[in-house]
Amino acid sequence: MIDPKIIKAILFDSGRVLNRPRTGQWFMPPNFFKYVDKNKFETLNIDLIENAFHKGDKYFHDHPLILTEKEELKHFIEFYNIFSKELPELKISADYISEIAKDTVYNDDKFEFFEDVFQVIPRLSQNFKLGVVSDTWPSLERVFKNAGLREYFSTFVMSSTLGVLKPDELMFNTALSQLNIEAEAAIFIDDNIVNVKAAIKLGMQGIVILRGDELKECTDIMCVDDLSELEELLAK
Known part of the structure; x- marks a missing residue:
């Protein structure tokens, strides 16, 4: 179980966690x-x-x-x-x-943010340090800025600027270092169970976000359907 009292930071994957491709395909832009x-x-x-x-x-x-x-x-x-x-x-x-x-x-x-992002992320930022840890390219940060969301994230780790992909430890450790917190004080949220398990191996709490999808492995790892459910979990 998650103990909110020891949690100081929440790290989020971006794709299919906070946003998704508007066309349904990452490599098929709007036009x-x-x-x-x-x-x-x-x-x-x-x-x-x-x-x-x-x-x-x-x-x-x-x-x-x-x-x-x-x-x-x-x-x-x-x-x-x-x-x-x-x-x-x-x-x-x-x-x-x-x-x-x-x-x-x-x-x-090219991206659309899930509706709960605009409500829940600002509220979570009041009590926790937030960060993005995503396999992505530099333009993602601009998209967050123009959507009015970048200000809520104290660290923004992108695979392309490090030259590695999750589940490489460098992705997680860079975020933890920039936030100046120990792994035990952080939660990592991703739609990919492999990445979540890698974060757990480093000592972080890990949660899979489903966004309506089913995952059999939820029997041995914590899952939430959306950010509102995450917020409720942290409020307990």
Whole structure:
């Protein structure tokens, strides 16, 4: 059980915890079908599409260190170049590849925040230090700023600026160090049970947020459905 009396900080993953892709797909920004023929796209085999996205994503795994939005744009242009080559039927031009990449990096509407974020996060920040620990790119911090949420987080750890992904200990330890707290005084919230278990191994409290999904492992690890349930748990 969580003991609120010893908790000083709450660390959150971002994707599918605080926000989600507006289109339902992280690599399909809001204006994706302005540059990609939707009819042709929808006729393609889903496995081919997923494989194209996977090969583009592998590029990011092979080039994990990205420090600025300018660098992020450069990498996303390469991502969509790879994607386009895997799906030549779409005939995506170089200019359109560049525009899709710009939409991915600079369009804040690529993400939508869950409604409870705007109510619960400000209240939690009154009693706890808050932080973000996310596998993401530099533009995420701008999105939080423009949404009026960045001010509530005392640390904002992004995988691309460290060059590693969760569950690497560096992600968690960087946040703990910046907050100047011990692991035992922190809770980590993620939708990925592997990352939550990694945080628990470091001595943190760990909670899986479901957001409507089911997870059989909730029998041996604490789960909440949303931030309101988390708030209620901490109020006990």
